[in-house]
Amino acid sequence: MSQQRFRRDGTPLYMTVAEVLRQRILRGVWKPGQFLPTIEALMKEFMVARVTVRDAVKILEAEGLLDPRRGRGTMVLPHQPPTRPLSVVTSLSQLVDLYRGDVPDLVSLDDCETDLPEGVSFGTAAPKYHMLRRIHSRDEQRYCVIALYVAKHIFDRHEPALRAKLALPVLFDDPELHIETARQSLIVTKCDMETAELLDLTVGEPMAEVRRIMCERDGTICYLADVIYRGDYIRLDMDLLA
Known part of the structure:
Protein backbone atom coordinates (compact mmCIF):
# COMPACT_ATOMS: atom_id res chain seq x y z
CA MET A 1 0.00 0.00 0.00
CA SER A 2 1.19 3.50 -0.73
CA GLN A 3 1.38 6.18 1.92
CA GLN A 4 -1.32 8.24 0.23
CA ARG A 5 -4.44 8.83 2.35
CA PHE A 6 -6.61 7.33 -0.37
CA ARG A 7 -6.21 4.40 -2.73
CA ARG A 8 -6.70 4.94 -6.43
CA ASP A 9 -10.34 3.83 -6.14
CA GLY A 10 -11.01 6.56 -3.59
CA THR A 11 -11.19 4.31 -0.52
CA PRO A 12 -9.57 5.85 2.57
CA LEU A 13 -6.50 3.86 3.55
CA TYR A 14 -7.59 3.42 7.15
CA MET A 15 -10.73 1.62 5.94
CA THR A 16 -8.65 -0.69 3.77
CA VAL A 17 -6.37 -1.49 6.71
CA ALA A 18 -9.41 -2.01 8.95
CA GLU A 19 -10.86 -4.53 6.49
CA VAL A 20 -7.62 -6.54 6.34
CA LEU A 21 -7.44 -6.62 10.13
CA ARG A 22 -11.13 -7.53 10.38
CA GLN A 23 -10.78 -10.48 8.02
CA ARG A 24 -7.72 -11.78 9.89
CA ILE A 25 -9.65 -11.65 13.15
CA LEU A 26 -12.73 -13.37 11.69
CA ARG A 27 -10.55 -16.08 10.09
CA GLY A 28 -8.85 -16.74 13.42
CA VAL A 29 -5.38 -15.49 12.48
CA TRP A 30 -5.56 -13.56 15.78
CA LYS A 31 -7.71 -15.30 18.36
CA PRO A 32 -9.66 -13.75 21.26
CA GLY A 33 -7.30 -12.82 24.06
CA GLN A 34 -4.32 -12.37 21.79
CA PHE A 35 -2.73 -9.00 21.06
CA LEU A 36 -2.26 -7.51 17.62
CA PRO A 37 1.25 -6.72 16.42
CA THR A 38 2.48 -3.33 17.57
CA ILE A 39 1.41 -0.18 15.78
CA GLU A 40 4.96 0.14 14.49
CA ALA A 41 4.82 -3.37 13.02
CA LEU A 42 1.48 -2.68 11.33
CA MET A 43 2.78 0.63 10.00
CA LYS A 44 5.70 -1.19 8.43
CA GLU A 45 3.56 -4.01 7.01
CA PHE A 46 0.97 -1.74 5.40
CA MET A 47 3.38 1.13 4.67
CA VAL A 48 1.05 3.68 6.24
CA ALA A 49 1.26 6.42 8.85
CA ARG A 50 0.58 5.89 12.55
CA VAL A 51 -2.71 7.78 12.36
CA THR A 52 -3.93 5.41 9.64
CA VAL A 53 -3.39 2.36 11.85
CA ARG A 54 -5.00 4.07 14.82
CA ASP A 55 -8.06 5.06 12.79
CA ALA A 56 -8.39 1.46 11.54
CA VAL A 57 -8.20 0.14 15.10
CA LYS A 58 -10.89 2.63 16.19
CA ILE A 59 -13.29 1.19 13.61
CA LEU A 60 -12.79 -2.34 14.91
CA GLU A 61 -13.00 -1.14 18.49
CA ALA A 62 -16.43 0.35 17.70
CA GLU A 63 -17.44 -3.01 16.17
CA GLY A 64 -16.50 -4.82 19.37
CA LEU A 65 -13.60 -6.74 17.83
CA LEU A 66 -10.66 -4.95 19.48
CA ASP A 67 -9.84 -3.46 22.87
CA PRO A 68 -6.87 -1.06 22.87
CA ARG A 69 -5.19 -1.17 26.31
CA ARG A 70 -2.83 1.60 27.23
CA GLY A 71 0.68 0.31 27.79
CA ARG A 72 -0.19 -3.27 26.81
CA GLY A 73 -1.35 -3.24 23.20
CA THR A 74 -4.57 -4.02 21.35
CA MET A 75 -6.41 -7.18 22.38
CA VAL A 76 -8.77 -9.23 20.22
CA LEU A 77 -12.15 -9.60 21.91
CA PRO A 78 -14.46 -12.63 21.80
CA HIS A 79 -16.83 -12.39 18.85
CA GLN A 80 -19.42 -14.40 17.01
CA PRO A 81 -18.71 -15.21 13.34
CA PRO A 82 -21.66 -15.30 10.91
CA THR A 83 -23.87 -18.18 12.04
CA ARG A 84 -24.82 -19.46 8.58
CA PRO A 85 -22.44 -18.62 5.75
Missing part, protein backbone atom coordinates in the same frame (compact mmCIF):
# COMPACT_ATOMS: atom_id res chain seq x y z
CA LEU A 86 -24.16 -18.90 2.38
CA SER A 87 -22.56 -21.28 -0.09
CA VAL A 88 -22.43 -20.10 -3.70
CA VAL A 89 -23.47 -23.31 -5.45
CA THR A 90 -23.13 -24.04 -9.15
CA SER A 91 -26.43 -25.69 -10.13
CA LEU A 92 -30.07 -24.62 -9.93
CA SER A 93 -31.16 -27.71 -8.01
CA GLN A 94 -28.43 -27.13 -5.41
CA LEU A 95 -29.47 -23.50 -5.10
CA VAL A 96 -33.12 -24.42 -4.56
CA ASP A 97 -32.19 -27.05 -1.98
CA LEU A 98 -30.03 -24.48 -0.19
CA TYR A 99 -33.03 -22.20 0.27
CA ARG A 100 -35.80 -24.78 0.66
CA GLY A 101 -37.39 -24.56 4.10
CA ASP A 102 -35.42 -21.41 4.95
CA VAL A 103 -37.64 -18.60 6.23
CA PRO A 104 -35.54 -15.48 6.88
CA ASP A 105 -36.96 -12.23 8.14
CA LEU A 106 -37.98 -10.03 5.21
CA VAL A 107 -38.03 -6.23 5.19
CA SER A 108 -39.73 -4.74 2.13
CA LEU A 109 -38.10 -1.76 0.39
CA ASP A 110 -39.97 -1.62 -2.96
CA ASP A 111 -42.99 -3.43 -4.38
CA CYS A 112 -44.18 -2.46 -7.85
CA GLU A 113 -44.76 -3.38 -11.50
CA THR A 114 -41.80 -2.49 -13.69
CA ASP A 115 -39.53 -3.51 -16.54
CA LEU A 116 -36.30 -5.45 -16.24
CA PRO A 117 -33.21 -3.48 -15.21
CA GLU A 118 -30.93 -2.22 -17.94
CA GLY A 119 -27.96 -4.26 -19.11
CA VAL A 120 -29.65 -7.67 -19.32
CA SER A 121 -28.02 -9.42 -22.29
CA PHE A 122 -29.39 -12.92 -21.78
CA GLY A 123 -32.93 -14.05 -22.63
CA THR A 124 -36.02 -12.16 -23.85
CA ALA A 125 -38.02 -9.83 -21.65
CA ALA A 126 -41.64 -10.60 -20.79
CA PRO A 127 -44.20 -7.79 -21.32
CA LYS A 128 -44.19 -6.81 -17.64
CA TYR A 129 -42.60 -7.80 -14.34
CA HIS A 130 -43.40 -7.40 -10.68
CA MET A 131 -40.43 -6.32 -8.61
CA LEU A 132 -39.91 -6.98 -4.91
CA ARG A 133 -36.88 -5.32 -3.32
CA ARG A 134 -36.23 -6.40 0.23
CA ILE A 135 -33.70 -7.14 2.93
CA HIS A 136 -33.14 -10.67 4.21
CA SER A 137 -32.03 -11.24 7.81
CA ARG A 138 -31.07 -14.23 9.93
CA ASP A 139 -30.77 -14.13 13.71
CA GLU A 140 -31.27 -10.34 13.58
CA GLN A 141 -28.31 -10.00 11.18
CA ARG A 142 -29.07 -8.43 7.82
CA TYR A 143 -27.14 -10.37 5.20
CA CYS A 144 -28.44 -9.38 1.76
CA VAL A 145 -30.48 -6.91 -0.27
CA ILE A 146 -32.35 -8.47 -3.18
CA ALA A 147 -34.23 -6.97 -6.10
CA LEU A 148 -36.44 -9.75 -7.43
CA TYR A 149 -38.14 -9.51 -10.85
CA VAL A 150 -40.82 -12.11 -11.66
CA ALA A 151 -42.80 -12.15 -14.91
CA LYS A 152 -46.18 -10.61 -14.09
CA HIS A 153 -48.33 -13.60 -15.08
CA ILE A 154 -46.21 -15.88 -12.88
CA PHE A 155 -46.14 -13.42 -9.98
CA ASP A 156 -49.93 -13.18 -10.04
CA ARG A 157 -50.17 -16.96 -9.80
CA HIS A 158 -47.97 -17.10 -6.68
CA GLU A 159 -48.35 -13.65 -5.15
CA PRO A 160 -49.05 -14.63 -1.50
CA ALA A 161 -46.18 -17.15 -1.41
CA LEU A 162 -43.71 -14.83 -3.13
CA ARG A 163 -44.43 -12.07 -0.64
CA ALA A 164 -43.89 -14.35 2.36
CA LYS A 165 -41.25 -16.86 1.24
CA LEU A 166 -38.02 -17.16 -0.70
CA ALA A 167 -38.87 -17.13 -4.39
CA LEU A 168 -36.73 -19.91 -5.88
CA PRO A 169 -38.39 -22.90 -4.17
CA VAL A 170 -41.83 -21.46 -4.97
CA LEU A 171 -41.05 -21.10 -8.67
CA PHE A 172 -39.09 -24.36 -8.95
CA ASP A 173 -42.09 -26.32 -7.63
CA ASP A 174 -44.57 -24.74 -10.08
CA PRO A 175 -45.68 -27.53 -12.46
CA GLU A 176 -46.73 -24.96 -15.06
CA LEU A 177 -43.31 -23.30 -15.17
CA HIS A 178 -40.77 -25.05 -17.37
CA ILE A 179 -37.30 -23.61 -16.78
CA GLU A 180 -35.06 -24.27 -19.76
CA THR A 181 -31.96 -22.24 -18.85
CA ALA A 182 -30.60 -20.64 -15.69
CA ARG A 183 -27.47 -18.55 -15.20
CA GLN A 184 -25.74 -16.99 -12.24
CA SER A 185 -22.86 -14.52 -12.14
CA LEU A 186 -20.94 -13.17 -9.16
CA ILE A 187 -18.56 -10.28 -8.75
CA VAL A 188 -16.78 -9.08 -5.62
CA THR A 189 -16.98 -5.36 -5.05
CA LYS A 190 -17.03 -2.79 -2.26
CA CYS A 191 -19.87 -1.49 -0.17
CA ASP A 192 -21.36 1.89 -1.10
CA MET A 193 -23.16 4.29 1.22
CA GLU A 194 -26.69 2.97 0.62
CA THR A 195 -25.74 -0.68 1.06
CA ALA A 196 -23.71 0.14 4.16
CA GLU A 197 -26.81 1.65 5.75
CA LEU A 198 -29.06 -1.25 4.71
CA LEU A 199 -26.72 -4.07 5.81
CA ASP A 200 -25.06 -2.42 8.83
CA LEU A 201 -21.67 -2.28 7.11
CA THR A 202 -18.90 0.26 6.74
CA VAL A 203 -18.40 1.94 3.37
CA GLY A 204 -15.66 0.10 1.50
CA GLU A 205 -16.18 -3.33 3.07
CA PRO A 206 -16.26 -6.24 0.60
CA MET A 207 -19.57 -7.52 -0.70
CA ALA A 208 -20.71 -9.87 -3.44
CA GLU A 209 -23.07 -8.87 -6.23
CA VAL A 210 -24.95 -11.83 -7.70
CA ARG A 211 -27.29 -11.84 -10.71
CA ARG A 212 -29.52 -14.87 -11.35
CA ILE A 213 -31.62 -15.30 -14.47
CA MET A 214 -34.03 -18.12 -15.33
CA CYS A 215 -35.70 -18.52 -18.72
CA GLU A 216 -38.64 -20.56 -19.93
CA ARG A 217 -38.50 -22.84 -22.97
CA ASP A 218 -39.18 -19.98 -25.39
CA GLY A 219 -36.30 -17.96 -23.94
CA THR A 220 -38.51 -15.56 -21.95
CA ILE A 221 -36.98 -14.45 -18.67
CA CYS A 222 -39.35 -15.57 -15.95
CA TYR A 223 -37.11 -14.64 -13.02
CA LEU A 224 -34.24 -12.24 -12.47
CA ALA A 225 -32.66 -11.46 -9.13
CA ASP A 226 -29.97 -8.90 -8.35
CA VAL A 227 -28.60 -9.72 -4.91
CA ILE A 228 -26.03 -7.91 -2.79
CA TYR A 229 -24.55 -10.09 -0.03
CA ARG A 230 -22.36 -9.14 2.89
CA GLY A 231 -18.88 -10.41 2.11
CA ASP A 232 -18.68 -12.32 5.38
CA TYR A 233 -21.79 -14.35 4.49
CA ILE A 234 -20.47 -15.74 1.21
CA ARG A 235 -18.49 -18.93 0.75
CA LEU A 236 -17.68 -20.46 -2.63
CA ASP A 237 -17.29 -24.25 -2.67
CA MET A 238 -16.53 -26.05 -5.94
CA ASP A 239 -15.87 -29.69 -6.69
CA LEU A 240 -13.09 -29.41 -9.25
CA LEU A 241 -13.40 -33.07 -10.26
CA ALA A 242 -17.16 -32.99 -10.88
Whole structure:
Protein backbone atom coordinates (compact mmCIF):
# COMPACT_ATOMS: atom_id res chain seq x y z
CA MET A 1 0.00 0.00 0.00
CA SER A 2 1.19 3.50 -0.73
CA GLN A 3 1.38 6.18 1.92
CA GLN A 4 -1.32 8.24 0.23
CA ARG A 5 -4.44 8.83 2.35
CA PHE A 6 -6.61 7.33 -0.37
CA ARG A 7 -6.21 4.40 -2.73
CA ARG A 8 -6.70 4.94 -6.43
CA ASP A 9 -10.34 3.83 -6.14
CA GLY A 10 -11.01 6.56 -3.59
CA THR A 11 -11.19 4.31 -0.52
CA PRO A 12 -9.57 5.85 2.57
CA LEU A 13 -6.50 3.86 3.55
CA TYR A 14 -7.59 3.42 7.15
CA MET A 15 -10.73 1.62 5.94
CA THR A 16 -8.65 -0.69 3.77
CA VAL A 17 -6.37 -1.49 6.71
CA ALA A 18 -9.41 -2.01 8.95
CA GLU A 19 -10.86 -4.53 6.49
CA VAL A 20 -7.62 -6.54 6.34
CA LEU A 21 -7.44 -6.62 10.13
CA ARG A 22 -11.13 -7.53 10.38
CA GLN A 23 -10.78 -10.48 8.02
CA ARG A 24 -7.72 -11.78 9.89
CA ILE A 25 -9.65 -11.65 13.15
CA LEU A 26 -12.73 -13.37 11.69
CA ARG A 27 -10.55 -16.08 10.09
CA GLY A 28 -8.85 -16.74 13.42
CA VAL A 29 -5.38 -15.49 12.48
CA TRP A 30 -5.56 -13.56 15.78
CA LYS A 31 -7.71 -15.30 18.36
CA PRO A 32 -9.66 -13.75 21.26
CA GLY A 33 -7.30 -12.82 24.06
CA GLN A 34 -4.32 -12.37 21.79
CA PHE A 35 -2.73 -9.00 21.06
CA LEU A 36 -2.26 -7.51 17.62
CA PRO A 37 1.25 -6.72 16.42
CA THR A 38 2.48 -3.33 17.57
CA ILE A 39 1.41 -0.18 15.78
CA GLU A 40 4.96 0.14 14.49
CA ALA A 41 4.82 -3.37 13.02
CA LEU A 42 1.48 -2.68 11.33
CA MET A 43 2.78 0.63 10.00
CA LYS A 44 5.70 -1.19 8.43
CA GLU A 45 3.56 -4.01 7.01
CA PHE A 46 0.97 -1.74 5.40
CA MET A 47 3.38 1.13 4.67
CA VAL A 48 1.05 3.68 6.24
CA ALA A 49 1.26 6.42 8.85
CA ARG A 50 0.58 5.89 12.55
CA VAL A 51 -2.71 7.78 12.36
CA THR A 52 -3.93 5.41 9.64
CA VAL A 53 -3.39 2.36 11.85
CA ARG A 54 -5.00 4.07 14.82
CA ASP A 55 -8.06 5.06 12.79
CA ALA A 56 -8.39 1.46 11.54
CA VAL A 57 -8.20 0.14 15.10
CA LYS A 58 -10.89 2.63 16.19
CA ILE A 59 -13.29 1.19 13.61
CA LEU A 60 -12.79 -2.34 14.91
CA GLU A 61 -13.00 -1.14 18.49
CA ALA A 62 -16.43 0.35 17.70
CA GLU A 63 -17.44 -3.01 16.17
CA GLY A 64 -16.50 -4.82 19.37
CA LEU A 65 -13.60 -6.74 17.83
CA LEU A 66 -10.66 -4.95 19.48
CA ASP A 67 -9.84 -3.46 22.87
CA PRO A 68 -6.87 -1.06 22.87
CA ARG A 69 -5.19 -1.17 26.31
CA ARG A 70 -2.83 1.60 27.23
CA GLY A 71 0.68 0.31 27.79
CA ARG A 72 -0.19 -3.27 26.81
CA GLY A 73 -1.35 -3.24 23.20
CA THR A 74 -4.57 -4.02 21.35
CA MET A 75 -6.41 -7.18 22.38
CA VAL A 76 -8.77 -9.23 20.22
CA LEU A 77 -12.15 -9.60 21.91
CA PRO A 78 -14.46 -12.63 21.80
CA HIS A 79 -16.83 -12.39 18.85
CA GLN A 80 -19.42 -14.40 17.01
CA PRO A 81 -18.71 -15.21 13.34
CA PRO A 82 -21.66 -15.30 10.91
CA THR A 83 -23.87 -18.18 12.04
CA ARG A 84 -24.82 -19.46 8.58
CA PRO A 85 -22.44 -18.62 5.75
CA LEU A 86 -24.16 -18.90 2.38
CA SER A 87 -22.56 -21.28 -0.09
CA VAL A 88 -22.43 -20.10 -3.70
CA VAL A 89 -23.47 -23.31 -5.45
CA THR A 90 -23.13 -24.04 -9.15
CA SER A 91 -26.43 -25.69 -10.13
CA LEU A 92 -30.07 -24.62 -9.93
CA SER A 93 -31.16 -27.71 -8.01
CA GLN A 94 -28.43 -27.13 -5.41
CA LEU A 95 -29.47 -23.50 -5.10
CA VAL A 96 -33.12 -24.42 -4.56
CA ASP A 97 -32.19 -27.05 -1.98
CA LEU A 98 -30.03 -24.48 -0.19
CA TYR A 99 -33.03 -22.20 0.27
CA ARG A 100 -35.80 -24.78 0.66
CA GLY A 101 -37.39 -24.56 4.10
CA ASP A 102 -35.42 -21.41 4.95
CA VAL A 103 -37.64 -18.60 6.23
CA PRO A 104 -35.54 -15.48 6.88
CA ASP A 105 -36.96 -12.23 8.14
CA LEU A 106 -37.98 -10.03 5.21
CA VAL A 107 -38.03 -6.23 5.19
CA SER A 108 -39.73 -4.74 2.13
CA LEU A 109 -38.10 -1.76 0.39
CA ASP A 110 -39.97 -1.62 -2.96
CA ASP A 111 -42.99 -3.43 -4.38
CA CYS A 112 -44.18 -2.46 -7.85
CA GLU A 113 -44.76 -3.38 -11.50
CA THR A 114 -41.80 -2.49 -13.69
CA ASP A 115 -39.53 -3.51 -16.54
CA LEU A 116 -36.30 -5.45 -16.24
CA PRO A 117 -33.21 -3.48 -15.21
CA GLU A 118 -30.93 -2.22 -17.94
CA GLY A 119 -27.96 -4.26 -19.11
CA VAL A 120 -29.65 -7.67 -19.32
CA SER A 121 -28.02 -9.42 -22.29
CA PHE A 122 -29.39 -12.92 -21.78
CA GLY A 123 -32.93 -14.05 -22.63
CA THR A 124 -36.02 -12.16 -23.85
CA ALA A 125 -38.02 -9.83 -21.65
CA ALA A 126 -41.64 -10.60 -20.79
CA PRO A 127 -44.20 -7.79 -21.32
CA LYS A 128 -44.19 -6.81 -17.64
CA TYR A 129 -42.60 -7.80 -14.34
CA HIS A 130 -43.40 -7.40 -10.68
CA MET A 131 -40.43 -6.32 -8.61
CA LEU A 132 -39.91 -6.98 -4.91
CA ARG A 133 -36.88 -5.32 -3.32
CA ARG A 134 -36.23 -6.40 0.23
CA ILE A 135 -33.70 -7.14 2.93
CA HIS A 136 -33.14 -10.67 4.21
CA SER A 137 -32.03 -11.24 7.81
CA ARG A 138 -31.07 -14.23 9.93
CA ASP A 139 -30.77 -14.13 13.71
CA GLU A 140 -31.27 -10.34 13.58
CA GLN A 141 -28.31 -10.00 11.18
CA ARG A 142 -29.07 -8.43 7.82
CA TYR A 143 -27.14 -10.37 5.20
CA CYS A 144 -28.44 -9.38 1.76
CA VAL A 145 -30.48 -6.91 -0.27
CA ILE A 146 -32.35 -8.47 -3.18
CA ALA A 147 -34.23 -6.97 -6.10
CA LEU A 148 -36.44 -9.75 -7.43
CA TYR A 149 -38.14 -9.51 -10.85
CA VAL A 150 -40.82 -12.11 -11.66
CA ALA A 151 -42.80 -12.15 -14.91
CA LYS A 152 -46.18 -10.61 -14.09
CA HIS A 153 -48.33 -13.60 -15.08
CA ILE A 154 -46.21 -15.88 -12.88
CA PHE A 155 -46.14 -13.42 -9.98
CA ASP A 156 -49.93 -13.18 -10.04
CA ARG A 157 -50.17 -16.96 -9.80
CA HIS A 158 -47.97 -17.10 -6.68
CA GLU A 159 -48.35 -13.65 -5.15
CA PRO A 160 -49.05 -14.63 -1.50
CA ALA A 161 -46.18 -17.15 -1.41
CA LEU A 162 -43.71 -14.83 -3.13
CA ARG A 163 -44.43 -12.07 -0.64
CA ALA A 164 -43.89 -14.35 2.36
CA LYS A 165 -41.25 -16.86 1.24
CA LEU A 166 -38.02 -17.16 -0.70
CA ALA A 167 -38.87 -17.13 -4.39
CA LEU A 168 -36.73 -19.91 -5.88
CA PRO A 169 -38.39 -22.90 -4.17
CA VAL A 170 -41.83 -21.46 -4.97
CA LEU A 171 -41.05 -21.10 -8.67
CA PHE A 172 -39.09 -24.36 -8.95
CA ASP A 173 -42.09 -26.32 -7.63
CA ASP A 174 -44.57 -24.74 -10.08
CA PRO A 175 -45.68 -27.53 -12.46
CA GLU A 176 -46.73 -24.96 -15.06
CA LEU A 177 -43.31 -23.30 -15.17
CA HIS A 178 -40.77 -25.05 -17.37
CA ILE A 179 -37.30 -23.61 -16.78
CA GLU A 180 -35.06 -24.27 -19.76
CA THR A 181 -31.96 -22.24 -18.85
CA ALA A 182 -30.60 -20.64 -15.69
CA ARG A 183 -27.47 -18.55 -15.20
CA GLN A 184 -25.74 -16.99 -12.24
CA SER A 185 -22.86 -14.52 -12.14
CA LEU A 186 -20.94 -13.17 -9.16
CA ILE A 187 -18.56 -10.28 -8.75
CA VAL A 188 -16.78 -9.08 -5.62
CA THR A 189 -16.98 -5.36 -5.05
CA LYS A 190 -17.03 -2.79 -2.26
CA CYS A 191 -19.87 -1.49 -0.17
CA ASP A 192 -21.36 1.89 -1.10
CA MET A 193 -23.16 4.29 1.22
CA GLU A 194 -26.69 2.97 0.62
CA THR A 195 -25.74 -0.68 1.06
CA ALA A 196 -23.71 0.14 4.16
CA GLU A 197 -26.81 1.65 5.75
CA LEU A 198 -29.06 -1.25 4.71
CA LEU A 199 -26.72 -4.07 5.81
CA ASP A 200 -25.06 -2.42 8.83
CA LEU A 201 -21.67 -2.28 7.11
CA THR A 202 -18.90 0.26 6.74
CA VAL A 203 -18.40 1.94 3.37
CA GLY A 204 -15.66 0.10 1.50
CA GLU A 205 -16.18 -3.33 3.07
CA PRO A 206 -16.26 -6.24 0.60
CA MET A 207 -19.57 -7.52 -0.70
CA ALA A 208 -20.71 -9.87 -3.44
CA GLU A 209 -23.07 -8.87 -6.23
CA VAL A 210 -24.95 -11.83 -7.70
CA ARG A 211 -27.29 -11.84 -10.71
CA ARG A 212 -29.52 -14.87 -11.35
CA ILE A 213 -31.62 -15.30 -14.47
CA MET A 214 -34.03 -18.12 -15.33
CA CYS A 215 -35.70 -18.52 -18.72
CA GLU A 216 -38.64 -20.56 -19.93
CA ARG A 217 -38.50 -22.84 -22.97
CA ASP A 218 -39.18 -19.98 -25.39
CA GLY A 219 -36.30 -17.96 -23.94
CA THR A 220 -38.51 -15.56 -21.95
CA ILE A 221 -36.98 -14.45 -18.67
CA CYS A 222 -39.35 -15.57 -15.95
CA TYR A 223 -37.11 -14.64 -13.02
CA LEU A 224 -34.24 -12.24 -12.47
CA ALA A 225 -32.66 -11.46 -9.13
CA ASP A 226 -29.97 -8.90 -8.35
CA VAL A 227 -28.60 -9.72 -4.91
CA ILE A 228 -26.03 -7.91 -2.79
CA TYR A 229 -24.55 -10.09 -0.03
CA ARG A 230 -22.36 -9.14 2.89
CA GLY A 231 -18.88 -10.41 2.11
CA ASP A 232 -18.68 -12.32 5.38
CA TYR A 233 -21.79 -14.35 4.49
CA ILE A 234 -20.47 -15.74 1.21
CA ARG A 235 -18.49 -18.93 0.75
CA LEU A 236 -17.68 -20.46 -2.63
CA ASP A 237 -17.29 -24.25 -2.67
CA MET A 238 -16.53 -26.05 -5.94
CA ASP A 239 -15.87 -29.69 -6.69
CA LEU A 240 -13.09 -29.41 -9.25
CA LEU A 241 -13.40 -33.07 -10.26
CA ALA A 242 -17.16 -32.99 -10.88
